[in-house]
Amino acid sequence: MSAFTIETAARFVDQTVTLKGWLYNRRSSGKILFLILRDGTGIMQCVMAKNNVAPDVFAQAEAIGLESSLIVTGRVRAEARAAGGHEMDVTGLEVVQAVADYPITKKEHGTAFLMENRHLWLRSRRQHAVIRIRHAIIKACRDYLDANGFTLVDTPIFTPNACEGTTTLFETQYFDDKAYLTQSGQLYNEATAMAFGKVYCFGPTFRAEKSKTRRHLMEFWMIEPEMAWATLDDVMELAENFISHIVAFVLDTRREELKVLERDTSKLENVRAPFPRLAYDDAARMLEGKGTEFVYGGDFGGTDETLVSEGFDRPVMVHRYPAAVKAFYMETDPADPGKALCVDVLAPEGYGEVIGGGQRLADLDKLQARIREHGLPEAAFQWYLDLRRYGTCPHGGFGMGIERCVAWLCGLEHIRETIAFPRMLYKIYP
RNA sequence: UCCUGAGUAGCUCAAUCGGCAGAGCAGCCGGCUGUUAACCGGCGGGUUGUAGGUUCAAGUCCUACCUCAGGAGCCA
Structure with a gap:
């Protein structure tokens, strides 16, 4: 179980795993939160439904910035709608560090800025x-x-x-x-x-x-x-x-x-x-x-x-x-x-x-x-x-x-x- | 080293003939149970690279410098 990485997600379908990684992107739709995590081997969408976790956990997940370091627990599922073909239904979240103002944003950047970072x-x-x-x-x-x-x-x-x-x-x-x-x-x-x-x-x-x-x-x-x-x-x-x-x-x-x-x-x-x-x-x-x-x-x-x-x-x-x-x-x-x-x-x-x-x-x-x-x-x-x-x-x-x-x-x-x-x-x- | 171009909000860019400094994203507040750089409504955000000069007035024109980008030569 400790061997879980995003790259090997296919081997863990229907298992509950722990993913250590960083918040790559986040999308929300009211009471459902899509946390996109990266762990160095790949990118995985982790789905957090409001009624699946404690209210304070959901609120915390809504607030943290990109590149926050996280430990997420949940069940792996094959999912055609997710990039990579698999996603996780989140049941637990530990925020190792909540990050604010990560310099590289989702929109375009110039080369000079990117090279500086x-x-x-x-x-x-x-x-x-x-x-x-x-x-x-x-x-x-x-x-x-x-x-x-x-x-x-x-x-x-x-x-x-x-x-x-x-x-x-x-x-x-x-x-x-x-x-x-x-x-x-x-x-x-x-x-x-x-x-x-x-x-x-x-x-x-x-x-x-x-x-x-x-x-x-x-x-x-x-x-x-x-x-x-x-x-x-x-x-x-x-x-x-x-x-x-x-x-x-x-x-x-x-x-x-x-x-x-x-x-x-x-x-x-x-x-x-x-x-x-x-x-x-x-x-x-x-x-x-x-x-x-x-x-x-x-x-x-x-x-x-x-x-x-x-x-x-x-x-x-x-x-x-x-x-x-x-x-x-x-x-x-x-x-x-x-x-x-x-x-x-x-x-x-x-x-x-x-x-x-x-x-x-x-x-x-x-x-x-x-x-x-x-x-x-x-x-x-x-x-x-x-x-x-x-x-x-x-x-x-x-x-x-x-x-x-x-x-x-x-x-x-x-x-x-x-x-x-x-x-x-x-x-x-x- | 040489040639060309660009420096404006945290980021990417607008700003007509020299005449009130603007937008998207990010941030903050609110909404949304399947989003794919999600979306929708609201709010805050500026010593226009630096130093001089011209002018009633300079982001805009002139000079110098700094930084960055693209290209050349040379090479892998």
Whole structure:
């Protein structure tokens, strides 16, 4: 009986249960009171008839404000008229705390107000659905890699050097030294892949880019698998199977939440491997005459990504970008030395890049030359170069940004809703 | 960092050419035994983001600043 939660109400039909939760909404019709409670697992309508409870209990229930914490006792009943399919006939009520003036009301609010009250906004139905889908996505990521021979080896958050010299790092004091917050676990992944074969890391990453768009956070979570003895083709195959598994798992286990979000799930049903593969040169050709500012040889902008992906009903894998626009550790294409053996997976419906990865440069001399060309401090990379001195081999992997994946699967306008407490440009409260 | 837009009641927004500061929701009081953002009647609620300026008169026009939102670049 103590195990009752709203989510499992179907198992408790015709039983008297105790529900601990919060007052989500209330409607009244004279001598009958509809208390809509939430308990973290769902929402349930609790019906209190005036002649079923003591007069003071009824009066108390009429007076308490939204988000009052309550312990309600009553009998569970299947009821088609109630959202969720079940409701409770209330016989007992204990008010743990009567709340007045809960800031978030039933009518519409602006984004600024809701973000200022993010700690309370999380209680709302939409936000609840998003965070539960996020959880399902993370579980699917781990399950897939765990079931396919990958070992979780987490990488450090404090790092002494930049992974990619171009992006901005958050600098922090490390006793008498400076340290930076990680922006990728990839270089360390390469070390652990040489020790364990197939590995992944999963954790927060930090980018001090002054980006102010619907696709950027200063702090975001990234899952990064890395495989020894892998080519670009292996990396692409992993990426499409990985994403297919995640989408299938979410469709399978989070239907209710997708419904709350009014997500068009037909667009997600198509997401099955294999994904179309598009060479950079072909993608660039698709952009010709589309009126973008894209110039051949450069990277794609957000609108370019949308233009490329809109011709496909599932994610598209764009590979072999010009080496000049990619990071120093990318392996070059033996068939075209100007190109890097890399891949970006572009999500459909304009959600853009969710995965970036590729095959890593395996040769010691070439890697040393590349580090010099990029003006990176060679001394800091000695441990990384050791990986090429002692048993180098073809290897590769990718990183997937969890928040972009959540935004895509949930069909969200803005990435700020994909994490409980988003860190955004100049905004770090609450 | 750059470009654009917005700051008016607790919240979401009105306010015509510069001429008495308004509505819905929330709150409070009352009504209703099946409501679905319930509904119906009544009441209270304002230093119009901040600081200057123009004017008989500024929410409205001008200047600066602050905050927020949208977009760009960069990226996942």
